[in-house]
Amino acid sequence: MKNNRRDFIKKSTILGAAGATIPAIGFANKKEPKTDRPKVLFFDVNETLLDLTAMKDSVAKALNGRNDLLPLWFTTMLQYSLVSTVANQYNDFAIIGAAALQMVAANNGITLSHDEAKKSIVDPIRSLPAHPEVASSLQRLKDAGYTLVSFTNSSNKGVETQFKNAGLTKYFDQRLSIEDMGKFKPHVDAYNWAARKMNIKP
Structure with missing residues (x-):
């Protein structure tokens, strides 16, 4: 049973809130469809990037x-x-x-x-530090050619101050706050708005 489970879980991960590593589940013996690499990566801010x-x-x-x-x-x-x-x-x-x-x-x-x-x-x-691995991880993603965008329920002024104090400003191409559209995440309109702002499809 353990061997079957190991075969079932693909050797890939995604980064979740607070840096939690989550296995990406898929059929190891099945040919995966070819997918386009995403152009833009959106990051939540509080707890995901910053230590609360x-x-x-x-x-x-x-x-x-x-x-x-x-x-x-x-x-x-x-x-x-x-x-x-x-x-x-x-x-x-x-x-x-x-x-x-x-x-x-x-x-x-x-x-x-x-x-x-x-x-x-x-x-x-407004003066929270970033998690220890955040800066180096963001730099690796920038070096790989991704556009990095922060997307938060916090105010524009709030996240600007947070990033300045945490030393994260230089890693992001854009900072988005739902303050500019008036609906908090996880409302679907918030995510669609963010995609439109970056001129991409969800």
């Missing part, structure tokens, strides 16, 4: 050290970003994050002002 540890520590501190509440805060933030998109209303991702943090705090008996919530997110997120 400092921001998570800051948010946990705002929640009186309740690290167990971090997943609830994160899912609440994503939920309300999707609600905002479905309702055709756009709010800055940091504003949604701060409001979600206030909700989680209030529901757990923790007093937190909007300014305190926003500060605990915005200040650390």
